[in-house]
Amino acid sequence: MSIKDSLEAFINTMMGALQQQQEQQLALQQQQRQEQEQRKIALADNSESPLKRDLARLLETLDQQGGKDKESSQGGQNDATDPLQSQLTRLLESSGAADSGITLKDVLSGLASKLPGESAGRKGYRVDTQV
Numbered sequence: 001m002s003i004k005d006s007l008e009a010f011i012n013t014m015m016g017a018l019q020q021q022q023e024q025q026l027a028l029q030q031q032q033r034q035e036q037e038q039r040k041i042a043l044a045d046n047s048e049s050p051l052k053r054d055l056a057r058l059l060e061t062l063d064q065q066g067g068k069d070k071e072s073s074q075g076g077q078n079d080a081t082d083p084l085q086s087q088l089t090r091l092l093e094s095s096g097a098a099d100s101g102i103t104l105k106d107v108l109s110g111l112a113s114k115l116p117g118e119s120a121g122r123k124g125y126r127v128d129t130q131v
Helices: 003-045 050-071 082-094 104-114
Strands: none
Touching (some): 050 104, 082 104
16 A cells, blocks of 8 residues: 555545534534524513523523533633532532533523423412422
C-alpha cells in the first residue's frame, strides 16, 4: 500500500467521521428546537401558572446552556442555574447518590410534570407527589 493510498484512506475516514458528526449535531439541534417549541406551547397553555412558566424558562436556559457547553469546551456560567446545580450536587453527595447520573434538568422536568395543569383556586402551589 502506497503512501498516497494510505493518505487517501485516512482522508476518506476523516471526512466520513466529520459528516457523521455534523449529522448528529443537526439532529440534536432539531430535537432541541422541537423541545423548545413544545415548552413554548405548554407555556402558552399554562400562562396562568407562574411556577410552571418559571420552570419552563429554567429548562429552556438549561437546554441553551447545554448546547453552548457542547459547542465550546469552556462552558458558560449561568446565574440562574449554577446555584441550583451546586445545591443539587451537594444534596446528591450528602445522600450518597452522587454517581446516580441525576441532572438538574431531570429534577426540574420531573417537578414540572407533577404540577397541576390548572391554576390553584387559592394562593400557593400543590405538587402531586404520588408516583
